Amino acid sequence: MVEQSAEIGISVRNLYKIFGPNPEAYIDAVKGGMTKTELNDKHNHVLGLKDINIDMPGGGIQVVMGLSGSGKSTLIRHINRLIDPTAGEVIVGDEDVVKMNENELREFRRHKTAMVFQKFALLPHRTVLENAVYGLEIQGLPREEQETQARRWITRVGLDGFEDNYPNQLSGGMQQRVGLARALTNDAPILLMDEAFSALDPLIRMDMQTVLLDLQKEIRKTVVFITHDLDEALRLGDRIAILRDGEVVQQGTKQEIVLHPADEYISSFVREVNRGRVITIDMVMTPLSGEPKGMPVAAGSVLEVAAKKMTDSNASTAHVTDASGKPIGNIDIRDVIAAMVTPVDHESAAAA
Amino acid sequence: MDWLTKFPAMDTDRLTALKKAIDFAFRDFTRANGDLFEWALYPVQWFMYRVEQLLTSSPWPLVILAFAVIAWLASRSTKITIGVVITLLLIGYFDMWEDTMKTIAMTVVATILAIIVGIPIGILMGRSNRIQAVLNPILDVMQTMPSFVYLIPVVMLLGIGRVPGLIAVMVYAIPPIIRLTNLGIRLVDKDVLEAADAFGSSNWQRLKNVQMPLALPTIMAGVNQTIMMALAMVVVASMIGVQGLGLPVLKAISNQYFTLGIFNGLAIVGIAIIFDRTSQAYGKRLQKHLEVIHG
Numbered sequence: 001m002v003e004q005s006a007e008i009g010i011s012v013r014n015l016y017k018i019f020g021p022n023p024e025a026y027i028d029a030v031k032g033g034m035t036k037t038e039l040n041d042k043h044n045h046v047l048g049l050k051d052i053n054i055d056m057p058g059g060g061i062q063v064v065m066g067l068s069g070s071g072k073s074t075l076i077r078h079i080n081r082l083i084d085p086t087a088g089e090v091i092v093g094d095e096d097v098v099k100m101n102e103n104e105l106r107e108f109r110r111h112k113t114a115m116v117f118q119k120f121a122l123l124p125h126r127t128v129l130e131n132a133v134y135g136l137e138i139q140g141l142p143r144e145e146q147e148t149q150a151r152r153w154i155t156r157v158g159l160d161g162f163e164d165n166y167p168n169q170l171s172g173g174m175q176q177r178v179g180l181a182r183a184l185t186n187d188a189p190i191l192l193m194d195e196a197f198s199a200l201d202p203l204i205r206m207d208m209q210t211v212l213l214d215l216q217k218e219i220r221k222t223v224v225f226i227t228h229d230l231d232e233a234l235r236l237g238d239r240i241a242i243l244r245d246g247e248v249v250q251q252g253t254k255q256e257i258v259l260h261p262a263d264e265y266i267s268s269f270v271r272e273v274n275r276g277r278v279i280t281i282d283m284v285m286t287p288l289s290g291e292p293k294g295m296p297v298a299a300g301s302v303l304e305v306a307a308k309k310m311t312d313s314n315a316s317t318a319h320v321t322d323a324s325g326k327p328i329g330n331i332d333i334r335d336v337i338a339a340m341v342t343p344v345d346h347e348s349a350a351a352a
Numbered sequence: 353m354d355w356l357t358k359f360p361a362m363d364t365d366r367l368t369a370l371k372k373a374i375d376f377a378f379r380d381f382t383r384a385n386g387d388l389f390e391w392a393l394y395p396v397q398w399f400m401y402r403v404e405q406l407l408t409s410s411p412w413p414l415v416i417l418a419f420a421v422i423a424w425l426a427s428r429s430t431k432i433t434i435g436v437v438i439t440l441l442l443i444g445y446f447d448m449w450e451d452t453m454k455t456i457a458m459t460v461v462a463t464i465l466a467i468i469v470g471i472p473i474g475i476l477m478g479r480s481n482r483i484q485a486v487l488n489p490i491l492d493v494m495q496t497m498p499s500f501v502y503l504i505p506v507v508m509l510l511g512i513g514r515v516p517g518l519i520a521v522m523v524y525a526i527p528p529i530i531r532l533t534n535l536g537i538r539l540v541d542k543d544v545l546e547a548a549d550a551f552g553s554s555n556w557q558r559l560k561n562v563q564m565p566l567a568l569p570t571i572m573a574g575v576n577q578t579i580m581m582a583l584a585m586v587v588v589a590s591m592i593g594v595q596g597l598g599l600p601v602l603k604a605i606s607n608q609y610f611t612l613g614i615f616n617g618l619a620i621v622g623i624a625i626i627f628d629r630t631s632q633a634y635g636k637r638l639q640k641h642l643e644v645i646h647g
Contacts, residue, residue: 080550110552121547125565134561135551186551 007058008093008112008189008222010079015052015088017074017246020045023086031087036245048074049246052088056239058189061216061223063237065230071246072226073118076194079224080113081105092190110139114183118195120175122167128154128178129163135186146185153181157211173204177211184215193225197232209235230269234258234278242266254278276304276340284339285320285329292319292327299328303340306331382509389509397515400461404514407453415453416440423626427633435629439622448597448619455586455596456623458514462521462582467575470526474533474571475559484534491527499524499588507592517586517594525582532574536567572635579627587620 018026018039026034026045036047049071056062066072077083078090081097090097092112100108114135122131132150133143154163157177167175176196183191193212197205209232216223227233233240234254241251250262258278261267280300294317297306310318310333320329361367407415416437423436443452477484502520510516540563548562564571590598597616604613 082546082550106552106554108552109550113550115547115550117543117547119543121541121543123544123547123562123565134548137561138551138553138557192550 007220009058010054010056010062010190010222010224011089011091012052012054012056012075012078013089013091015049015075015078015090016086017048017071017078017083018045018086019048027087047246049078049085052248054241054248054251056222056224058222059220060238061225061236063225063227063233063240064243065227065233065237065240066243067228069245070243072228072243073194074246075243076192076224076226079190079192080109080115110135110186112188113190113192114186114188115192115194116176116179116183116196118198120167120172120179120199122175122178122182124167127164127166128159128170128181131167131178132181132185134182135188149187150181150185153184154178156184156215157181171204173200173208176200176208180208180211184219189221191221191223193223195226195228198228205232212236230273234273255280255283259283274304276307277302279303279339281306281320281331281336282329284335285331288319288327288329293330294318296321296325296327297331299323303336307333307336307340310336378505378508386509386511390515393510393515393519396461396465396518400457400514400518403461404454404457407457408450412444412449419626423630426630426637428637429633432629432633436626439626443619443622446615446619448600448616451595451597451600451616452619452623455583455598455620458518458521458586458589458594458596459579459582459623459627462518462525462586463575463579465518465522466526466529466578466582469522470529470574470578471533471571474530474574475537475563477530477534478537478563478567487530491531494523495527499585500591502585503589503592512593514594517589517592520589520592521582521585521594524585525578528577528581529571529574532577533567533571536570536574537563539570540566569635569639572631572638576628576631576635579631580624583620583624583627 016027016030017023018030020026020043023045026039026043030039030047030050036050039045039047052075054062054064064072064075074083078085079092079097081090081100085098088098092108095108097105097108123134126134129147129150132154133146136146136149137143151163154160157180159174159177159181162170162174167178170178176199179196183193197208200208212223213236225233225236227236234257237254239251240254240257242249242257244265250257250266252260255278257266258270258273258275261270280302281297282299284303294315295309295313297309297318297320299320299322301309306318310316316333318331318333319327320331322328362370419440420433420437424430424433427433440452443449473487477487502524506516506520506523510519544562544566545558548558553561586594586596587598587601590596590602597620600612600616601620603609604616
């Protein structure tokens with residue numbers, strides 16, 4: 001039932017965006033080091049994005065995190081070129097989106113990308129089903145085919161029985177499920193999610209994150225997820241890039257971000273994170289020396305899971321096993337708990 | 353100090369020469385092209401004639417039934433439907449049936465023409481700021497120009513009768529439909545348009561799937577206003593030989609027949625209410641999807 005879309009990576013290279021009536025005039029100055037403030041004060045142009053370089057591997061969830069005004073929504077709109085860059089390249093697969101002409105761009109948007117929006121952006125005059133088929137309708141598929149696909153995804157996101165309702169008759173969470181179903185029905189290899197869950201209340205948001213993670217196990221799309229919420233970023237992101245004032249301040253896996261925040265700005269976010277759910281036991285294990293001790297725990301488990309398993313079976317030590325079940329290291333419950341509650345010292349974490 | 357109390361106007365000879373020049377130029381134009389216009393408007397004339405024939409020569413119970421059915425289909429309201437039937441019965445009882453049918457025919461045909469011409473213009477206006485900048489002042493002039501003035505060039509070009517009357521009515525009634533189509537298109541939620549773009553809609557798909565359906569309630573408000581203006585102008589157009597309820601009103605003014613004027617005036621009010629309520633109820637029904645059921 002699940003078709004495997006070819007995984008397509010996205011590579012953003014030297015991307016600049018200047019907002020204003022005459023952005024080309026200042027691009028060289030900005031490349032030469034003119035700051036955002038200077039550009040704004042002296043020339044009345046706004047520097048939206050500055051020298052963005054992100055490689056997003058195919059089939060994974062890339063989160064772009066930043067506070068409002070950091071340029072994250074501008075960045076995601078460059079991937080399907082809803083916004084034109086001032087300079088730079090956006091390579092999707094082996095094509096540069098920036099160089100596409102109008103027709104190529106339209107075909108690209110129809111077949112390669114699908115998007116979910118913060119404010120849902122559903123068509124209010126169409127029912128749930130009619131909204132879900134939109135992408136396929138635009139592509140000109142036969143109606144029957146459109147509906148089969150759409151019904152499947154409507155069921156998959158848990159909206160069975162609501163096919164004939166109008167968006168206004170649904171709650172915010174359900175509306176965003178429609179948004180998700182509409183994007184998934186399009187069956188594009190790239191899924192762009194612009195603060196898709198930010199407008200939802202916390203419980204519904206958690207719920208939707210679970211839906212997305214479950215789906216992603218099957219569909220393996222290249223997901224670009226924009227958020228201002230670090231917890232959401234850590235929960236969803238295979239890789240995370242953090243944006244501030246239009247610049248990438250740090251990118252890497254969630255553990256890299258949590259364990260080695262690049263500067264004070266990121267540290268201040270990371271301090272509030274539930275580390276037990278982010279850091280994996282690989283970070284605290286000692287390499288195997290001699291016999292594996294205690295019960296086995298799979299590598300890649302987060303601390304919280306390992307701690308629960310160990311306390312449940314009253315074990316103070318355990319060994320870590322890799323994917324094939326081979327023991328690769330030992331962990332001690334004290335180390336696990338220590339890593340959960342106090343920030344791991346950067347040097348020792350790096351050594352581990 | 354003569355020039356302070358009396359405005360230093362252009363001198364009379366030159367002014368007369370100017371007016372003459374324009375008048376003669378337009379007269380020459382009409383003489384040269386009048387036939388062409390008449391020929392081009394032949395389908396309109398035929399259509400107008402057909403509608404009028406249909407309404408005046410069909411048996412009156414059938415006509416009332418047809419109006420009732422249309423009112424019901426558009427409004428789904430028993431109250432409005434009954435109102436339509438009673439109004440038409442009263443009009444017939446006071447012996448204004450034929451004039452009323454002629455007026456309704458003229459109004460309907462003028463409205464249809466205004467919609468056919470006005471909506472595309474409104475769409476163009478909604479998509480281009482430049483076109484809007486050009487058309488807005490023209491529409492302002494059209495809406496403030498006294499309605500009688502429209503009659504002059506039309507009569508010069510096409511003479512008197514049904515078709516010139518129809519053209520005058522249409523031109524007078526077209527601004528609201530253009531303006532509100534423009535407004536409706538411009539009011540469409542930017543987020544929804546962005547979503548349509550993100551899925552790769554072409555311009556036509558965007559217009560057909562998103563802009564027009566979402567602008568439709570606003571456009572319907574424009575249609576409603578256009579109908580009302582057409583109805584008002586039909587009476588004025590009786591001055592150039594348009595038959596219908598306007599003619600007795602004109603007669604009543606020149607002969608001081610108070611009751612004749614009031615009766616025909618009330619008949620016009622009656623059909624205005626019929627058109628207004630029915631088209632508004634239809635416009636409301638189009639917005640059904642906006643009813644918020646979830647809190």
